[in-house]
Amino acid sequence: MPISDCEVRDPRIRRTRQALQGALRDLMLQKSFEEISVQDITDVADVNRATFYDHYTDKFSLLDAMVAGGFHKLLAERNVLFDGTCPTAASAIILATCDYLTATHSAGDCTRNSAFEPLMEAGIVTAICRTILRGVENKPVPQPLTPQIIATTAGWAIYGAVKQWFYTPERAPVSEAVPAILQLVVPILLTAGPTGPHDQVETPLLASHQA
């Protein structure tokens, strides 16, 4: 039976999970997610196939863990902590999402079918919402709204906007896209309590440092 992924003490568990995640990552450079079998993954990771099922219920849940972990790590590396409704933090999240999408898609995939994309998107959105929620969960919100709804709405809106930007042919550069998306989203965030230190948007610096 699979065990939760965060904070695993036993180094053996970490090692094999790393191996499995690394294997999937490598394989996705060569073929699409749907073409990859659990056998393929365990072959590359050099663990027994049955062992795979000790950690993940199927390849979808492995993907899930990878996306959630990867995006969370990206946010952590950049020290993104959403302090209140400060637009700078929101910009950082938007930028991170742009970068993450770019990074994961440059890795080979023309996968225009099946469950891969929705699953991956769900993972990213969850991570975004959680980050935002940490910033707004103690703010007062007008009835019948809740901090959760604010965070979720903003999180989904951000991902939708970034996704659409990403798939737009001849899209604007990130440096333009981020403040534009920010403008769309701030009203949602402003619904929650008083604003942070910065009140109005001023297009902060947005150098894209790739993962």
Add this chain to the structure above:
Amino acid sequence: MPISDCEVRDPRIRRTRQALQGALRDLMLQKSFEEISVQDITDVADVNRATFYDHYTDKFSLLDAMVAGGFHKLLAERNVLFDGTCPTAASAIILATCDYLTATHSAGDCTRNSAFEPLMEAGIVTAICRTILRGVENKPVPQPLTPQIIATTAGWAIYGAVKQWFYTPERAPVSEAVPAILQLVVPILLTAGPTGPHDQVETPLLASHQA
């Protein structure tokens, strides 16, 4: 090879696809999506298993077609046409989403795993975005935004909000939720061109007629 689902002339095709969709719908009342095999579906639909693959690539794509079709039908039945940024139309979409989520979840599922939910959500979101896009695609929008980005952002925001509302324990009634969610998303819609006939929100009537 599977053929597109919309506007199928041949009645035989419609018939078998209806049978397959109906079978899945029935089966989902009894067990979770992941527990249902293609065999199960074709047994209930009384078609050969191989025939299934003539229409859908897998059970996920069947679900996809069902959700997209079902939600689209719901919107069509209610004559939801998103004329500009008029809040009434937005309310109708939000309400429809609430109802659809309620209807599909009352049908048995405690499915807290796997690809089912993300897949279903993706279908709903796509339908919402398409509907909104029809209303804003010819509106002028400030650079570097596009009508597509407006529509996608609003669509994802709406679904996220409704989802969060839906999963909130002891949630407010729809009649309160819809205008609240509307308040969150109108700013996004208002980014696009001049508003429709109604300018300010006034909490229009929102009787929930279930599907």
Add this chain to the structure above:
DNA sequence: TGGCATAGACGACCTATGTCGTTTAGACAT
């Protein structure tokens, strides 16, 4: 009404999936 195009039936085949029970070996504490 008759012929044609083609959806669906059917059976066979191979691969992938998921599960079990047993055995091996590595991590960790004493």
Add this chain to the structure above:
DNA sequence: ATGTCTAAACGACATAGGTCGTCTATGCCA
């Protein structure tokens, strides 16, 4: 170092998934 606990290996098995080629019969149009 040594013993214990348990992750992982391993082999085996039953079921599900997906594909192919051929045959049948039904909808459609002339």
